[in-house]
Structure formats: C-alpha cells, structure tokens
Amino acid sequence: MDSISSAIASNLLFPATKPLYDHSTTSLSFSPVIHTLKSKKLSRTSVLTRVSAEIKSASPIDFSDPDWKIKYEKDFEQRFHLPHLTDVYADAMSYPSTFCLRMRTPVNEDFADGYPSDEKWHGYINNNDRVLLKVIRYSSPTSAGAECIDPNCTWVEQWVHRAGPREKIYYKPENVKAAIVTCGGLCPGLNDVIRQIVITLEIYGVKNIVGIPFGYRGFGKELAEMPLSRKVVQNVHLSGGSLLGVSRGGPNVSEIVDSMEERGINMLFVLGGNGTHAGANAIHDECRKRQLKVAVVGVPKTIDNDILLMDKTFGFDTAVEEAQRAINSAYIEAHSAYRGIGIVKLMGRSSGFIAMQASLASGQIDVCLIPEVPFHLHGPHGVLRHLKYLLETKGSAVVCVAEGAGQNFLEKTNAKDASGNIVFGDIGVHIQQETKKYFKDIGDPADVKYIDPTYMIRACRANASDGILCTVLGQNAVHGAFAGYSGITVGICNTHYVYLPIPEVISYPKVLDPNSRMWHRCLTSTGQPDFV
Ligand SMILES: Nc1ncnc2c1ncn2[C@@H]1O[C@H](COP(=O)(O)OP(=O)(O)O)[C@@H](O)[C@H]1O
Ligand SMILES: O=P(O)(O)OC[C@H]1O[C@](O)(COP(=O)(O)O)[C@@H](O)[C@@H]1O
Numbered sequence: 001m002d003s004i005s006s007a008i009a010s011n012l013l014f015p016a017t018k019p020l021y022d023h024s025t026t027s028l029s030f031s032p033v034i035h036t037l038k039s040k041k042l043s044r045t046s047v048l049t050r051v052s053a054e055i056k057s058a059s060p061i062d063f064s065d066p067d068w069k070i071k072y073e074k075d076f077e078q079r080f081h082l083p084h085l086t087d088v089y090a091d092a093m094s095y096p097s098t099f100c101l102r103m104r105t106p107v108n109e110d111f112a113d114g115y116p117s118d119e120k121w122h123g124y125i126n127n128n129d130r131v132l133l134k135v136i137r138y139s140s141p142t143s144a145g146a147e148c149i150d151p152n153c154t155w156v157e158q159w160v161h162r163a164g165p166r167e168k169i170y171y172k173p174e175n176v177k178a179a180i181v182t183c184g185g186l187c188p189g190l191n192d193v194i195r196q197i198v199i200t201l202e203i204y205g206v207k208n209i210v211g212i213p214f215g216y217r218g219f220g221k222e223l224a225e226m227p228l229s230r231k232v233v234q235n236v237h238l239s240g241g242s243l244l245g246v247s248r249g250g251p252n253v254s255e256i257v258d259s260m261e262e263r264g265i266n267m268l269f270v271l272g273g274n275g276t277h278a279g280a281n282a283i284h285d286e287c288r289k290r291q292l293k294v295a296v297v298g299v300p301k302t303i304d305n306d307i308l309l310m311d312k313t314f315g316f317d318t319a320v321e322e323a324q325r326a327i328n329s330a331y332i333e334a335h336s337a338y339r340g341i342g343i344v345k346l347m348g349r350s351s352g353f354i355a356m357q358a359s360l361a362s363g364q365i366d367v368c369l370i371p372e373v374p375f376h377l378h379g380p381h382g383v384l385r386h387l388k389y390l391l392e393t394k395g396s397a398v399v400c401v402a403e404g405a406g407q408n409f410l411e412k413t414n415a416k417d418a419s420g421n422i423v424f425g426d427i428g429v430h431i432q433q434e435t436k437k438y439f440k441d442i443g444d445p446a447d448v449k450y451i452d453p454t455y456m457i458r459a460c461r462a463n464a465s466d467g468i469l470c471t472v473l474g475q476n477a478v479h480g481a482f483a484g485y486s487g488i489t490v491g492i493c494n495t496h497y498v499y500l501p502i503p504e505v506i507s508y509p510k511v512l513d514p515n516s517r518m519w520h521r522c523l524t525s526t527g528q529p530d531f532v
C-alpha cells in the first residue's frame, strides 16, 4: 500500500470528518447527498473529493419519489428551524424591544416609566425573513465545484433565517445576567466581538455583563468572572488576543451549567470553533433539560475557516493578510540566495483555506500543499523533483504548506491536546529536512530556509474587513439572544447575515473542495503539477 492509500485507509487524510455532533439524535428524516463528479475514470484527487463528500451524507434520498424535492425543502426548513424559548416554555412572555436607536443611553435608565420603544422604526427584522443559502444553479454535477442534491442537479431552494433585531424580545434587560466566554485557540478579532456584544447588550439596557476567564475552564471555582462594561471594552479591539483569555479542555457540560445556575447567568455568548460550538450546543441542551430560561448563542471563531455553510469566519481575512509578510520574506530569502528554496507553514488543521488564499494573494508561491489534496514528496511526480525543476528553470522556489497537510509522512504519536484534538507532527520541518537531504543526495546545491509564522498570524489584531465582520456578528449574537433563540450561531452567507442552528454548522469541519474553482485558480497561479 502506498502512503496515499494507507492514509485513505486510516482516514488520516480526513482526520476530522468524524462527526462532532451526532445528527441521529435529532431524528431527521434525511440528509443531503452531495453529488460530485460522476466520471468512471476518477483521478486520485476526484476519488478523494467523492469520499469526502460521501462521508458527509447520512441517509440517501429516494429520488424515485416524485415529491422528493418538496420533502427535501420541508425537511431543510425543519433542520434550520431555530430553537426558541417558546418551544419549551409556551407561555414565555415577550416585550417590545428595548433596542431602539433613538434611545441613546438606556444603560442609565431604570425603566421605571416602562421600556423605551419606537414603534414607528422600521429597523427590525421580521421572523419570517430568509436568506438563500446556495445561490448558484448548477446545471450538471460535472460543473466545477458543483454541489448537487440529486444526480440531475435539480434546483432546490434552501432558505435560512435572517439575523438582526426583532420587534419582540423575551428578556427584560434588568433581569439579564450575560456572560461571554472565548474558547480554543486565539484568533484575530476576538476582542472586537467581545466589545460589540458588551456595547449592544448595554444598548438593550443590560447592566450585568461578565467575562468568563480562560474559556470553559473559567466556569471552575478557582477563577473569578470579569465585570464588563462599555468603559472596560472601549479600546480592547486595538490589540490582538482575547481580553478574557482562552483555553482548551475544562469542566464537563453538567459542571458548566451548575456554575451558570450558581452565578445566575441567563445569556451566554460563546466565541469558539467546532469544539466550542459542540460544547455550546451541549450547554443549550442541558439548560433545556433543567428547564432553565437561558439563551446560548455562538459566534464562530477560527482562523482555519473550517465552519460549515459560512462565507468565512472572522479572523480568516486577517490571517491571510498577515501571512503575506511571511511568504514575502520566504520569497526574498529564496530569491536572493543561490538556488534558494523558501518554505512557509501556515495553520489549517484539516482544511487548507489559509494556505490557498495566502498563496493566491501573494502570487509568490510555486507549490501550495493542503490537507485535502494528497501528494508525494519523493518519486518522479513528487514535490522534491518539481523543486529541482524550479531551481533549474527559475533559480528559486517557494512552498506554502498547511499544518494538516502530508500528515501521512509523519510518525503518529497519538498525542491529543486538552480538548481532544490530535496533535500533529510538524510537516514544515519534515519538508525542510527532506528537501535538504534530497539535494544533498543528488549532489545539487540548495539553500533551504523555513519560516513558521503560525502564532504570529493568530495573535495579531483584526484588519478592517474582519473588524466589520466582528462588529456585525457580535451585534447579531445579542439580537438573537434577546429574540429568544438559543442553541444558535451567527454567520455570513452570500454576504448576508444569518442565524443557524449549531448542529448544522459543526457536523464536520468544512474542507476545501479540490474540484472548486478557487483551488483551480490557485493551481493556475502557482503553476504546480499534481504530485501523485
Ligand atoms: N464535543 C465537545 N463537547 C463539549 N465540549 C467540547 C467538545 N469539543 C471540544 N469541547 C470544548 O470546547 C473548547 C474548545 O475546543 P477546541 O477544539 O480546543 O477549540 P475550537 O472550539 O476552536 O475547535 C474546549 O474547552 C473543549 O473542552
Ligand atoms: O497550539 P494550539 O493553541 O493548540 O493551536 C493550534 C491550532 O489552532 C488553530 O489555529 C485553530 O484551532 P481552533 O480553531 O481549534 O482554535 C489550528 O490551526 C491549530 O492546529
């Protein structure tokens, strides 16, 4: 078995396709089957695309049923129904929204004369407003990047809920204790989101706002919560990191909900990636089990951009931009050296979005290696042979590799971090060593420089475009909680802002489609061949 086949067999190439959330517990009637290229003569890459897509499907749809499309659309609507307080408490009271842009300083009000409201304001979102999730009408499964539900690629409408402030709210601001927690690894923009949540909560009239320190760990007894106000968060977005601190691991869900009960928290804003959202959904479920009137709302955070259904997650843009400095340095080093090779490793545990976008943006990358596309280092079609060719023809070469790529070349340690994520071997160091060895063995000179900027990219402050995204997502998270939704997360779909039920965005990490136009554009830009 070659290294690629054994990687497929051991599921290493798709290490994270293991469901984080088990859909079987939601008793859905069926899930979509994504039809990709149906060609009998599939290339290695296409086979992998297909495998990847098929892992996503749970139970197939009966397309011989003339009503399958109607049933699918109905099922989709149910799947994307937003859990609401009234699902559990039919008699939950609603009030006219206190989010009123005319009322500038509600935080100083005691609501003695009733809530501020502005019935004539047409700035609220109707609960029935929807956003179209998929906007391309593919006419054939062979069309690049096609995501089809049936073999004929029938047009099926998939609508999701529009985010924003509602006219009716389900919490009295003076009864709210809101908490914010940031989990997982760092990501540019965390402070911007924290800031906007606090500012928006205050506009609704909430005075009791706290930060939970160091992720879910902060729900333990030993760490004190941090009081938050507009004054505290005013300038936090000017620096990277998280005002509250982050961590992996921590107490179990039942302990977290015990702690929330003790502290009287009834709105929880959870900033984190796939793992954090799995936790947030479990907290939401546990609160429902205990009949607690709590809203749990997520804001997806991951520079890896591996959350399903969204255009992008905050921090991703900044990461791509920051990566330019490392790529440019690698290029200059390689270009200035006699037969220079620059290697840059970027983050991306199971998806190559940062590596692909950073390569595209720079225009300086000759070889981009991502987890979704298998490659050989050695052999006539391997990366090293291509580097030799580049040195002979161009005089230098630059490689960009995502951290999750080529893990099949590295010894498995079975080590896991505190959250249970597999700790990967360093593919950047491996490629550097193999490259040096290769050129030494063939007796050709090569000056190999390796740059690992990963933590520098993660720790910087958000750029302008991420700053805007964080602002909108933070505000929408608060609107969602006040509207009575729980177990939801916020996102951007086709440039519009939406609420999505958490299970739908975390059933597996989003990966790059090697048959997508974007990956093809990247290949066009780098000029790299297939390395298999
Ligand atoms: N399946 C899960 N259920 C409950 N909590 C989880 C789950 N997976 C991870 N977590 C918790 O979520 C937090 C962040 O998870 P992690 O995977 O490290 O980061 P991310 O949220 O960025 O993916 C950790 O505190 C971890 O314990
Ligand atoms: O060193 P740490 O903190 O475990 O972080 C490493 C991981 O963080 C990430 O940047 C993002 O991961 P999360 O989304 O889980 O925070 C990954 O690309 C990387 O594997």
Ligand SMILES: [Mg+2]
Pocket: 184, 273, 274, 275, 421
């Ligand atoms: Mg994760």
